Amino acid sequence: MKILVIEDEPAMLENMVSSLKQEQYMVESASTFDLALEKVSLYDYDCILLDITLPDGNGLELLEELKKQQKTDGVIIVSAKDSLDDKIAGLEMGADDYLPKPFHMAELHARVKSVLRRRKFEGNNLLQLQNLQIDLDKHEVQVAGQELTLNRKEYDILLYLATNKDRLVSKTALAEHVWGDYIDQADNYEFIYSQIKNLRKKLKDHCAEIEIQAIYGIGYKLVIV
Template sequence: MKVLIIEDEADMLQTMVQSLKKEQYVVETAQTYDEAQEKIALYAYDCILLDIGLPGGSGLDLLQELKELQKTDGVIIVSAKNSVDDRVAGLELGADDYLPKPFHMAELHARVKSVLRRRKFEGSNVQTLQNLQIDLDKHLVWVEGQELSLNRKEFDVLLYLVSNKDRLVSKTALAEHVWGDYIDQADNYEFIYSQIKNLRKKLKDHGAQVEIQAVYGIGYKLITP
């Protein structure tokens, strides 16, 4: 799952990044209003952790922009400002949750997981599709009760395709979502082909009742034949 942290306090930002990466999230960051505005306009995220007080503007204005762009990214306001007015304004603008500073990383993880479950998987930790089961918290996959051994990127690719079932996902969107900022360092999408090829083989070998369909020159779609 892909998370954007919008936070100008360097120490807090580093702590959040390190903690979320240990939980296997793809993490991107923005430290100013302008940088955050550019990222939310160009990319999609599963969850945005948003500070209200930013150099160059207010996080509440970014929430308004997300609303105008009709984005469906989950948003948790993470701010030292704990007034009722700020909280109400943020929730009315579409934020999913409000976490006042200071907080424990364990609570942050719980809030992020809650938003992801609610937004992507109807509140469930385990996603089931035909004879395929995915445990979001444990990063495990089973087919007919038999565990499927996937590396981290294969798991991320599968989860993204499952969350977009029957929808065509472009190679660019898949690369940005699973590899985050590191995609800028890639010369081509060969690494995606490799992950998809391995994932397809493992699903087929285990008799999964789902199939990754390639649409030449565009991307991929997870279907249930």
């Protein structure tokens, strides 16, 4: 799952990013309105943690931009501005939740998981595809009740393809979602091919009733077999 943290306070930003990374999320950050606007315009996120008060703009304007671009990113407003008007405005503009500062990181994690379950998995924490099951909270995968051991990127790829089952996912979209904006520095997609190859072999060796189809020159699709 890919998360964007928009926060201008350095210490708070560092703590949030570090804590979310420990929960195995792909995390990107932005400390200014302009940088945040660039990121939400170029990339898609599963959840955005949005501070309202930024040094060069109002976070609520970013919500307006997401709406204009018809983005479906989940949004949690995380702000010290605990006024009822701001909360109502944010929720009416499409935010999923509002978390006032200060807060415990455990509560932040719970709010993020709740938004992801509602947005991506219809409120469930288990994703079932034939004989394959993904535990979203534990980041574990089982095939026919037997654990399937995956590395971090293999798990991220499988989860992203699973949430887009039967849809063609371009190599670019997959790379951006799993590797984040670091993908801009890559010369090619060889690192994706390697992870996909290993993941496909593991699924086949465990007799998973799903497979990852390669669409030459375009991307991948996860299908039931």
